[in-house]
Amino acid sequence: MKRVLLIGDGASGWPLPEYAGRTALQAAKKPYLDRLCSAGRLGLAQILPPGVSVGTDTALLALLGQDIAHLPSRAHLEGAGMGNRIDVADWAWRLNLVSISASGKMLSHSGGDISPQAGRQLVEDLLLDTKLHALLEKFNFRLAVGSGFRHQLVRKGKVEITTIPPHDILGKQVEKYWPVGGAGLRDIMTHAHLLLQRHPLNHQRLKEGKLPANYIWPWGGGPGAPLKPFSLLSAHRGLCVAHVPVVKGIASLLGLTVANVPGSTGDIHTNWQAKVKAALTGLCSGYDFILVHLEAPDECSHRGDWRGKIKALEILDAMARALHLGLEKTGGHYRLLVMSDHATPLATRTHAPDPIPFFLYDNHSELAHGRAYHEIAAAATNYQVGGQELLKLLFSPPGEKGGL
Ligand SMILES: [Zn+2]
Known part of the structure; x- marks a missing residue:
């Protein structure tokens, strides 16, 4: 089975007057994400416990089975993502x-x-x-x-x-x-x-x-602090397609191969097509788990750029479409988990601890609830999981149908 985790960094947020009282995920045109979501398992995930500083580093590490009471510094993680492995004692x-x-x-x-x-x-x-x-x-x-x-x-x-x-x-x-x-x-x-x-x-x-x-x-x-091997990942060959060093560093410290993608920028002018191509090339060359990370929604949210955030979510939609088409071509069983790592509301221009909306699409277990992908629809399902449960859904054996 092929498994793809697509993360729109800071994609979720709060309703905003500029979006006529909707959230960016509600306001963006994202027909492909909505279509896949309507046939997938939709819910909210509380990735970090209360009181923990909310960031891509903490959220991703919690999601990937790490003890967030003992995390390496961000510089250690980013160093690893840039090829500068820094001794944990330094x-x-x-x-x-x-x-x-x-x-x-x-x-x-x-x-x-x-x-x-x-x-x-x-x-x-x-x-x-x-x-x-x-x-x-x-x-x-x-x-x-x-x-x-x-x-x-x-x-x-x-x-x-x-x-x-x-x-x-x-x-x-x-x-x-x-x-x-x-x-x-x-x-x-x-x-x-x-x-x-x-x-x-x-x-x-x-x-x-x-x-x-x-x-x-x-x-x-x-x-620094050593990361512990993540049992859900260890049985898989994983590839990470990301621009920002912190994501690349976490992936590389957890044993994923990190792709180098030309033209990725970590913002809305990124070469998202090259990122999808790298992910699909990975799928065809023996990787069975691909982590694809898009930084742009978070950058736009920090800038207070509400138009840019819509554009970034539309890029996420285009990426989901291309990934889905590529997965279909493999002809086999696959799952696609789409999520935001944390909320970055435009109103505050900083990270917020709210639970994030996610959906898990499994091509062998389609549902038909018809709900679109956004915070309000996800909350209406009354289905909420913790971060590690979320990855268990993605990694559960095929017979268990991804918890669907
Ligand atoms: Zn951020």
Whole structure:
């Protein structure tokens, strides 16, 4: 049996006046998702227990059988997704390239949306500087090169540093938000700024009217933790098709193969066709479980871009259609689980702990309830499961008909 898990990151949310009092999932035109949902098992899933910070990392790890009381830091997960495996005993922070104005205001948490290549180049060039190299070595830090604005700062052994995520201080004076603790860190950040400020790539960006990626900014650090093997996955050959490093990292730490998809961006201009192609190629080359992740709905929700969120959900629909057609071509038994990892309501532009709507389509056990795929219809079924139950539905043996 082939099994596909399609995740629309932050796809679910709340009713919004811009959508005439509907949610984005209700307002988007998604005929294919609705058709598959109307013949599948529809319900709500409470993936995270109350009180746990809601994010793609926590939700996906809970879904994939991990103990959320002992999770690795986000930097460890993202590092793994970027090919930078960080020792579990080391402490690691996400290191953003950011843009800070001459007057000290945080203008962009993403270095003015620096491209994957340019961001990589800037950090690679930082590492060529002998003074920065000496400072890092003296204070036991190292920089791990990622891509775009996302990199990692690593330190041997435990050190408490209080940090603020740069996306939480957009438009604010950064002076009172500098990281506190971590001997030498401020010197490292200051020297990196001097190097970035005079880097030709940033001169070019200024000429083009773009913001310079002129500072490094660590946040969200912590130690690593080993992930435990996930029994439901271990019997399968799994492939992950995703753009964002945190999803790729979790997948790779759990033993899935991670596809590299050209043109994926983590936003609405992503090459979703290439992602579907990678998933279908995987299905035809012996993988029997494919995790496909679309980041765009979450990005649009954080931006407050309600039109973009509709577009992102329509891309999710197109992906479901193409995946379904590909699965049909295999001629065998398959299941398609479609879900949001967490809600990201446009009203708050941040993650919310609400249960998320999901549906499980099984081509050998079609239902005929006729309900569309959205929060209200899912709640009306009165069928609610926990995260791990949800994956049990997907992975149950064929005879058990996916719990349908
Ligand atoms: Zn998010």
